[in-house]
Amino acid sequence: MRRWWLGGWxxxxxxxxxxxxxxxxxxxxxxxQVSLVAPAASxxxxxPLTLAFRLQGAALGSHSAxxxxxxxxxxxxxxxxxxxxxxxxxxxxxxxxxxxRYFPYAEGEYVVPAFTIxxxxxxxxxxxxxxxxxxxxxxLDASAAPPGTGVGSADQLLGKPxxxxxxxxxxxxxxxxxADREQVYVGQGVRVNLYFYLKxxxxxxxxxxxxxxxLTELLRQLRQPTTWEVxxxxxxxxxxxxxxxxxxxxxxxxxxxxxYYPLTKEALQFPAxxxxxxxxxxxxxxxxxxxxxxxxxxxxxxxxxxxAVRPLPPPGAAVVGEYVLREGISGTRFRTGEAFTYTxxxxxxxxxxxxxxxxxxxxxxxxxxxxxxxEEALPDGRFRKSFRYRLVAQxxxxxxxxxxxxxxxxxPTTARYDTLRPELRVAVAGPARATAAASPADDLFYxxxxxxxxxxxxxxxxxxxxGRYAAWLLAALLGLAAVGWWRAR
Numbered sequence: 001m002r003r004w005w006l007g008g009w010x011x012x013x014x015x016x017x018x019x020x021x022x023x024x025x026x027x028x029x030x031x032x033q034v035s036l037v038a039p040a041a042s043x044x045x046x047x048p049l050t051l052a053f054r055l056q057g058a059a060l061g062s063h064s065a066x067x068x069x070x071x072x073x074x075x076x077x078x079x080x081x082x083x084x085x086x087x088x089x090x091x092x093x094x095x096x097x098x099x100x101r102y103f104p105y106a107e108g109e110y111v112v113p114a115f116t117i118x119x120x121x122x123x124x125x126x127x128x129x130x131x132x133x134x135x136x137x138x139x140l141d142a143s144a145a146p147p148g149t150g151v152g153s154a155d156q157l158l159g160k161p162x163x164x165x166x167x168x169x170x171x172x173x174x175x176x177x178x179a180d181r182e183q184v185y186v187g188q189g190v191r192v193n194l195y196f197y198l199k200x201x202x203x204x205x206x207x208x209x210x211x212x213x214x215l216t217e218l219l220r221q222l223r224q225p226t227t228w229e230v231x232x233x234x235x236x237x238x239x240x241x242x243x244x245x246x247x248x249x250x251x252x253x254x255x256x257x258x259x260y261y262p263l264t265k266e267a268l269q270f271p272a273x274x275x276x277x278x279x280x281x282x283x284x285x286x287x288x289x290x291x292x293x294x295x296x297x298x299x300x301x302x303x304x305x306x307x308a309v310r311p312l313p314p315p316g317a318a319v320v321g322e323y324v325l326r327e328g329i330s331g332t333r334f335r336t337g338e339a340f341t342y343t344x345x346x347x348x349x350x351x352x353x354x355x356x357x358x359x360x361x362x363x364x365x366x367x368x369x370x371x372x373x374x375e376e377a378l379p380d381g382r383f384r385k386s387f388r389y390r391l392v393a394q395x396x397x398x399x400x401x402x403x404x405x406x407x408x409x410x411x412p413t414t415a416r417y418d419t420l421r422p423e424l425r426v427a428v429a430g431p432a433r434a435t436a437a438a439s440p441a442d443d444l445f446y447x448x449x450x451x452x453x454x455x456x457x458x459x460x461x462x463x464x465x466x467g468r469y470a471a472w473l474l475a476a477l478l479g480l481a482a483v484g485w486w487r488a489r
Contacts, residue, residue: 032058034119037097042132045107045207045278046295048075049131052099053119060096060120067115071133072102104133107210134210166281166294171202172250175275175300183308186262187320188412189230189351190307194218194256196275196300197242200249207278209297214275219256221271226264228351232257261320261351262309270305312410318417319409321350325420326384327401336393336430344371344405345386346420347378357387358407365395365432368404394433399426 037052051066068074081097104110114128174197184190198206223229239251255275260268277300280293312318326345334340346355357371371387378384393399401422408419459465 032056032120034122034124036117036124036126037099039112039129039131041130042134043104044295045104045133045209046280046293048101048103049112049133050099050101051112051126052097053117053124055096055098055119056093058120060098063098063119064117066100066117067113069102069110069112071106071108071110072104075101075103106207107133109133165284167284168279168281168296169205171198171205171279172248173198173202173206173277173298173300175273175302177270177273177302177305179305179307181307183310184262185310185320185410185412185415186265186312187351187354187410189259189261189349190268191232191257191259192222192270192305192307193232193254194222194273194302196253196255197244197250198253200251203251205280206298207280209276209278215255218273218275221273222256222258224260224262224268224270226266227260227262227268228353230259230261230351230353232259260307261354265309265311267309268307270307272304273302275300275302313415313417319350319355319407320412321348321355321409322411322413323348323350323407323409323420325407325422326386327422327424329424329426334393334426334428336396336428337433339369339390339392340426341388341390342401342422342424343386343388344407344422345384346407347382347384349382350409352383352385355385358405360389360404363404365393366399366404367392367394393426393428396428396430396432399428401426 033056035054037050037054039049039051043049049069049072053063066074079099079101081099083095083097085093085095109130109132112126112128112131114126116123116125118124176195176197178193178195180191181188235254235257239253242250242252244250262268276297278295279298280295283292286292312320323346326347328343328345330341344358352375357373360368369390369392371389373385373387375383375385389405401424404422406419406421408417410417
């Protein structure tokens, strides 16, 4: 009985194992044909740059993530497009495109790194490349229809944005050309700055477009041929926070700054300026997580500016500025024959390049050397320019420095002429010293050098003689060449 039960169990196991082996394996799902879509070589500033792959002949099972690109913001979520084509024989071909959008932060040239992506088990490799972020040329007429985001590979895959789905939010952007004075004298400086104002909430709506080229053209229009122009330090990329009329808070970007010193009485005429920016339209009915925007160009204008220039009152020739004297001297006791240093320092606001060293009046018994000029900028926008002289007195007595150096100037604030005069007086002690003539034999270098020099006089006609010999040599060479040519014939 036991043997029969064991035999039945073994026969049943063999039957089940045989049926399992005879059953064919289920066929694997086809992976389909997968290919990468080449990214565009250039995209507008509004973007997007698109990386995508196409899948034909199969359903999408799984795929890995798209890479990160430096300089771009990776959009949340993917965009899928299904295209169905009708083939001959009534067959249908379905193609699925999966795209990842990237929005650039600023204009420039960026590198798309090499990456791999796995789709339905197939590994796709991209060698990467470069992409140029810019924008198409803005319309000449600011009221013309906006060009949108241009036509690129993303538009061919996903379709161009439809303007009727977007609206333009208002902004308070303003381009302003401002001068710190409405009227100046000849030689007086006027500071002119080009600003762009906007409210903090408008930062997400506006972006600078082709700024370097536009700034070059703006600076060309700001030039004044009748002025001495001094450029301000490079503006900070960070804006200032200011309050304008009505107490509204604005962000102020300083685009350019110049200080102009008129050289003639001709008025300064600054033309009306224009700056084109990229502005974004927003979706009227956005979905959660949808950040799509439509870019267009908006031009802001600054009105023309005029600064009147007044001539200087008679006599009409002087340094112009607001100056004070800062003088200094080395030491407190002075003797004849000993050198000391006197510094004539001028501090204030004006054209530092026009402020030259004042001429010293000659005085018997006093040797003057220099000056050595030094200039430095002060934190409040003014400057200090100092002229350092070395003085050697040969006679004792009281030395009044105001009899040696003075600086007349015109003060544009008071509209009057004034003069900077030293207040120091130097008491020189010691015996009178005769001014000794310099002797070459006393010099440590020139004395021995002159002793070794050749004392034979050279003819003043030596250069003419060299030219004459060179002409003779050239004539002889031409003669030899002519004889050789004749014999060759």
